[in-house]
Amino acid sequence: MARFRHHIFVCENERPPDSPKGCCAAKGGAEVREAIKAEIERRGWRKVVRATSTRCMDQCALGVTVAVYPEDIWYGGVRPADVPEILEALKSGREVARLRIPDEKLSGRVHSGPLP
Numbered sequence: 001m002a003r004f005r006h007h008i009f010v011c012e013n014e015r016p017p018d019s020p021k022g023c024c025a026a027k028g029g030a031e032v033r034e035a036i037k038a039e040i041e042r043r044g045w046r047k048v049v050r051a052t053s054t055r056c057m058d059q060c061a062l063g064v065t066v067a068v069y070p071e072d073i074w075y076g077g078v079r080p081a082d083v084p085e086i087l088e089a090l091k092s093g094r095e096v097a098r099l100r101i102p103d104e105k106l107s108g109r110v111h112s113g114p115l116p
Contacts, residue, residue: 005048006090008036010078011065013056024063028079029053032064035080039087049090058107065101074106075099 062076
C-alpha cells in the first residue's frame, strides 16, 4: 500500500434537497475534489499527496468541507478557485486562514487524549 505525506479529504455527501443541513454535494464537493486532483497532478505530487472523497464529515452547514491530514486543518466553504491557495499553503506549512474552520465551530470535535 502506498504511503502519502498528506491526505486531503473532500466531503461529497448528498442529502435530500429539502434537508435543513444542506450538503457538500450540492455545494460542489465533486468539483472541489476534481480541482484538487488536477492541481496535485499539475504540481507532480501524485505520489505524496492523495485527494479522497468522503461521505458526511458532520460539517454540512460549513461545506464544502475539506480536511487536510496529518496537519488536522479543516476548511469550509471551499470552492474550486480556492484549491491552488490551499495547496500552496500546504507546501509552505501554512494554512488558509479565511477558509479555516475554527476548532470551536467543528461539530463533534474531540481534541486529544485517549479514546473513551
